[in-house]
Amino acid sequence: MQQTAAIPAHKSQPRRYLGVDPGLHRTGYAVLESCASGPRVVEAGVVRLERGASLAARLGELDRCLGEIIATHTPNVMVCEELYAHYRHPRTAILMGHARGVILALGSRYSLDVMSIAATRVKKLLTGKGHAGKAQMQRCVTMTLGLDAIPEPNDVADAMGIAYCGLHSELTTSRAAASGGAKRGRLNGVMR
Numbered sequence: 750m751q752q753t754a755a756i757p758a759h760k761s762q763p764r765r766y767l768g769v770d771p772g773l774h775r776t777g778y779a780v781l782e783s784c785a786s787g788p789r790v791v792e793a794g795v796v797r798l799e800r801g802a803s804l805a806a807r808l809g810e811l812d813r814c815l816g817e818i819i820a821t822h823t824p825n826v827m828v829c830e831e832l833y834a835h836y837r838h839p840r841t842a843i844l845m846g847h848a849r850g851v852i853l854a855l856g857s858r859y860s861l862d863v864m865s866i867a868a869t870r871v872k873k874l875l876t877g878k879g880h881a882g883k884a885q886m887q888r889c890v891t892m893t894l895g896l897d898a899i900p901e902p903n904d905v906a907d908a909m910g911i912a913y914c915g916l917h918s919e920l921t922t923s924r925a926a927a928s929g930g931a932k933r934g935r936l937n938g939v940m941r
Contacts, residue, residue: 764919765791767824767861768912769815770904771848773807774798777904778815780822781894781912788916790894791822793905804847812851819859827856828864828915830871830907864915871907871914886910 763782770777779793796814798807819827829852832845856863869879875889887899887906893913900906 764826764916765822765824766826766828766912766916766919767819767822768908768910768915769827769829769852770907770911771830771845771852772798772904773804773844773848774800775902775904776811776815776848776852777902777906777908778818779905779908779912780818780824781909781916783916783920788894788913790896790909792818793900793909795902795904804844808847808851811848812855815852815855816859819855819861824861826864826915826919827852827859827861828866828911829853829856830911831865831867833868864918866911866914866918868907871910874914874917875910 763784766781766783768777768779768781774797776796776798777793778796780791782789782791796811798810802810829849832842832849853863872881872886873879875881875893876885878885881889883903883906887901887903890896890906890909890913891899894909900909
């Protein structure tokens with residue numbers, strides 16, 4: 750499992766990361782802030798969309814709710830889970846693409862840096878396995894972010910993991926740039 754490293758605050762204001770786990774019925778979101786002591790959860794929750802409503806109505810509600818979250822918490826970066834398509838359910842992928850489109854358009858509207866991250870990358874970072882189950886992800890998010898309780902429902906834990914992965918990715922990139930580029934080598938038997 751990945752240990753949480755102290756994350757330096759950026760300039761005068763800490764950077765905020767909005768992680769989004771897109772869905773047409775439940776969309777998980779989490780706002781994390783990079784602090785010197787490590788990432789801090791500012792807010793996390795679920796946007797619940799009415800099941801019987803039309804697709805257009807649900808997408809409009811998703812836009813409105815996430816827009817309010819962005820306006821309230823002013824994140825710098827939006828991190829959204831990449832679209833996963835299974836050959837048995839192509840229609841689901843198409844419908845999820847609509848939700849992702851709304852989310853990415855919001856990022857553009859609010860001039861956020863937008864990152865897309867594969868679910869397997871998030872799981873690998875947090876659990877060490879790219880195909881970890883929901884319960885394992887929830888436990889690892891709880892430990893990594895130092896939470897008192899397991900985030901429920903799992904959409905919230907997924908959004909926290911997505912935000913953390915974006916924060917970690919940006920931190921790793923900035924550290925590599927500061928040290929003159931990525932270096933490879935072994936440190937105590939571990940590739941770095």
